[in-house]
Amino acid sequence: MPLETPAFDLSAPGSVIYDGRLAAQGVRITRLGQSFKLAANRAAYRADPDGYLAQADLTGEERARIKARDYRWLIRQGGHIQALQRIAAVDGCYLFHIAAHDMGVEVSELIGACPRRVSGLGGLAAGPAGGVDG
Amino acid sequence: MAEIVGGIGISHTPSMGMEFDKAMAGGAFSANWQPWFDGTRPVKQWLKEVAPDQIVVVYNDHLNQFTFDAYPTFAIGIAAEYPQADEGFGLRPLPNLTGDLDFGWAITNALVHDEFDLTVCQSLEVDHGIYSWLPYLLDAPWPAPVLPIAVNMLRTPLPTSRRLWKLGAALRRAVEAYPGTARVLVVATGGMSHQIVGRRFGMANEDLDRFFLANLGSRAEELVAIPQEELMRLGGTEAAELSIWFAMRNALSAETREVYSYYTFPKITGCGVIAFEEAR
Numbered sequence: 001m002p003l004e005t006p007a008f009d010l011s012a013p014g015s016v017i018y019d020g021r022l023a024a025q026g027v028r029i030t031r032l033g034q035s036f037k038l039a040a041n042r043a044a045y046r047a048d049p050d051g052y053l054a055q056a057d058l059t060g061e062e063r064a065r066i067k068a069r070d071y072r073w074l075i076r077q078g079g080h081i082q083a084l085q086r087i088a089a090v091d092g093c094y095l096f097h098i099a100a101h102d103m104g105v106e107v108s109e110l111i112g113a114c115p116r117r118v119s120g121l122g123g124l125a126a127g128p129a130g131g132v133d134g
Numbered sequence: 135m136a137e138i139v140g141g142i143g144i145s146h147t148p149s150m151g152m153e154f155d156k157a158m159a160g161g162a163f164s165a166n167w168q169p170w171f172d173g174t175r176p177v178k179q180w181l182k183e184v185a186p187d188q189i190v191v192v193y194n195d196h197l198n199q200f201t202f203d204a205y206p207t208f209a210i211g212i213a214a215e216y217p218q219a220d221e222g223f224g225l226r227p228l229p230n231l232t233g234d235l236d237f238g239w240a241i242t243n244a245l246v247h248d249e250f251d252l253t254v255c256q257s258l259e260v261d262h263g264i265y266s267w268l269p270y271l272l273d274a275p276w277p278a279p280v281l282p283i284a285v286n287m288l289r290t291p292l293p294t295s296r297r298l299w300k301l302g303a304a305l306r307r308a309v310e311a312y313p314g315t316a317r318v319l320v321v322a323t324g325g326m327s328h329q330i331v332g333r334r335f336g337m338a339n340e341d342l343d344r345f346f347l348a349n350l351g352s353r354a355e356e357l358v359a360i361p362q363e364e365l366m367r368l369g370g371t372e373a374a375e376l377s378i379w380f381a382m383r384n385a386l387s388a389e390t391r392e393v394y395s396y397y398t399f400p401k402i403t404g405c406g407v408i409a410f411e412e413a414r
Contacts, residue, residue, distance in 0.1 A: 086222045
């Protein structure tokens, strides 16, 4: 099924505005992701995922969802995408894997769909600066 | 006397850096990244002619240096060296950035007294916000010290476009007050059109990016007047990073001369570069 054309709209589920509410809600997930900045932590996690997560400040559900790489849930729970990328890096994965899970599509489909081109300047084209029509 | 000799606006993405390393290791650029390499050759050549003594870089960190425990809206780094941040894939084969403590403290003193409340960092690791584009434009070992200024682009509230514009003016005043001699280049990096979270992931608005590049020289204040939410609505949430370019533009004179621009969209981020040169 082809992906929808991105709209000029900032509402969910098209967009996530990372605000204080999400930052507060996702603070533990974000911290966990950031811990993987250190190679030693990445190695420790790979050696013993349950042990690593047990020692981290996380709720039981957060531990389960991180272990399952439930990126859709982790995003909505307020894990910052930059921290989630560190989690994906533990698996050798990256943004496309996170986004594909969030969108419910195969990674290969999402890679193939990008760049997802949109055209338009909204009201900017009508201004004195001019520019491209449309 | 110190003078600003020119400015560059340029995109940054992790893939930009990875592609560079792959090509330099004897592979080749992917077909969709070759144009970016080709398109940045003239900027590299221009920089050799301009030969700056100091490079001020206004960029955004990506949770690689700062955490939300204490995330600065504006931070300046003043250190003899700025190491690379490990973003989860290990360090790239590039040397640390170097810093000039005298220049750094002078600019910091001037900016704070000019009422910019900076978080002053005597230690700073730098991520792909700088390292991704840097080797496309300069060869290691880096020919000039860097003064990094990090801007929060990760969690609202973001500093506004107008605030970045004012930072540019304050940078210009700070450089012109520096008692030493220096040829200063100002680089701003971020954007261009992209979004990496939500179903609009991967959106690419080339119209917006070309409009931005076309007007940054002579109609910059009209771009500054665009609400950040509008940049985000049209270009993706991460297009708010374009605000950072205003700190470079307003550090230059009103009549600065655009010497080059180039644009391509390899995969999920609009990759643009623009270079301005001040009258010699």
